[in-house]
Amino acid sequence: MKILDSTLFYTQSSGGVRTYIDAKRQALLRRGDMSHKVVLPGAGVRFDRDFVQLPAMPLPLAPGYRFPLRLGLWANVMAGLQPDLIEAGDPYTPAWAAQRAARMLDVPAVGFYHSDLLSLIHHRVGAFLDAGTRGYIRRLYRGFDLVLSPSQLMARRLAECGVEDVQVQPLGVDLEAFHPQRAKPDARRRLGIEDDRPLLVFAGRGTQEKNIPVLLEAMRALPDYHLLLIGTGLQPDAPDNVSVIHEFCPAPEVAGWMAAADALVHAGDQETFGLVALEAMACGLPVVCADAGALPEVVPARCGRHAPANDGGGFAEAIRDLFEHDDPAALGRAARAHVESRHSWDTVVDSLLGHYRRVLGVYDQPVLARTHESHP
Known part of the structure; x- marks a missing residue:
């Protein structure tokens, strides 16, 4: 053919x-x-x-x-x-x-x-x-x-x-390129954060529909957490617990940062699919995503949390709930199994x-x- x-x-x-x-x-x-x-x-x-x-x-x-x-x-x-x-x-x-x-x-x-x-x-x-x-x-x-x-x-x-x-x-999703074993061993040292601080990540272009300000609002309510934004462009209003890699990164680099994190956060409410969520799940991460667009289809409830769209406070609550009342590592293993079987x-x-x-x-x-x- x-x-x-x-x-x-x-x-x-x-x-x-x-x-x-x-x-x-x-x-x-x-x-x-x-x-x-x-x-x-x-x-x-x-x-x-x-x-x-x-x-x-x-x-x-x-x-x-x-x-x-x-x-x-x-x-x-x-x-x-x-x-x-x-x-x-x-x-x-x-x-x-x-x-x-x-x-x-x-x-x-x-x-x-x-x-x-x-x-x-x-x-x-x-x-x-x-x-x-x-x-x-x-x-x-x-x-x-x-x-x-x-x-x-x-x-x-x-x-x-x-x-x-x-x-x-x-x-x-490429299950070999995006894999838990791809984690950067020195990720937290490079970000200047403690080993026990929860590390969140988002990767994608900083376009309007990604709703990066919602994530920044959530991070202001989560001073004990750290967020890494990859490829989103400069964020002049980002609080101190947010790091930004404001450049295009090849897939192996993104996979390394993802696999070193504890969860992906995605506030986009207009996704037609949400491939970055699959990539994070393949890296063994649970996903906290907006309950809008196609993301709820991609991220089953057993693999993370669905947060209210366009609500920084609601996102912060969903993130805190995941870490305080669940086992992020277990959710990440379920996420990996899900993409292995279907994607x-x-x-x-x-x-x-x-x-x-x-x-x-x-x-x-x-x-x-x-x-x-x-x-x-």
């Missing part, structure tokens, strides 16, 4: 979509009877083995990202690569080009709704565009032969826009190939449950 992925969410600093594509690629190529190519934005045309860069303009407000304008060029190049199936990982020009190329070849086009376009425009532009955004999403995703979403939340968002029959396909990339890609084969008309492989359910 020859699979082609296309998305503008593939840059050095991009998050879950690039992780998904890279992990999927590795799992596909291990099978031996698969080929995989990626079409992504660049400064010009460049063919680098299985990666094809096509011209796209830089986005001033999103450093590192580029937006394609030449739909025809993108469609023609995709069609020229002769895939058996094309998957689009964003709701922009590459998605329309993927549909056009698929029609040229008479092959299936798959749309993976990684990004919640409706919420993004609603929060950053205004509610007056909601009706138009729903219409755009409906028109685009009804043009795909198969629509995937990473969570039930995103499937419901699409249903609100009039896109039915969405298949929920949870994402995975290895090989398991996820087996399920994904089941979806692909069904849309291709081959019915010899099952897929994961249609809905992604958290388990109490």
Whole structure:
């Protein structure tokens, strides 16, 4: 099977979509009877083995990202690569080009709704565009032969826009890269904290929807705890019990810090999946997350705590409850077991190939449950 992925969410600093594509690629190529190519934005045309860069303009407000304008060029190049199936990982020009190329070849086009376009425009532009955004999403995703979403939340968002029959396909985590044994042995010394002080961690871009101020408010109420923020940018209002690594860190570095911590905290209330929570759970950490977005789907109650959204005091109470009335290490072991059983990339890609084969008309492989359910 020859699979082609296309998305503008593939840059050095991009998050879950690039992780998904890279992990999927590795799992596909291990099978031996698969080929995989990626079409992504660049400064010009460049063919680098299985990666094809096509011209796209830089986005001033999103450093590192580029937006394609030449739909025809993108469609023609995709069609020229002769895939058996094309998957689009964003709701922009590459998605329309993927549909056009698929029609040229008479092959299936798959749309993976990684990004919640409706919420993004609603929060950053205004509610007056909601009706138009729903219409755009409906028109685009009804043009795909198969629509995937990473969570039930995103499937419901699409249903609100009039896109039915969405298949929920949870994402995975690299269980070797993110492992309890990856812990940095000198983490607390480097942070200047005592060995017995609870160490919390969060990793991710410091964008508005991550709600970093909620975590800072919680830390002001938890003077005996320490929080490490990784890759979130400068936090001038951070209290003394917060450390910040304000730069992009490769996965091994993030895994080392995570595995050395006692719990992950995540106040984001707009996550479409929440891959960083899976990574922390794979490192053997319990997770305290906002009871909003897709995070409650990813983090079962037995693996941490769900805290009130946008409530620093509520987050502090949830963190304190976890450490004072439970066993964080035991919860972390349960979290690791959970991701081992459900979220290895090989398991996820087996399920994904089941979806692909069904849309291709081959019915010899099952897929994961249609809905992604958290388990109490």
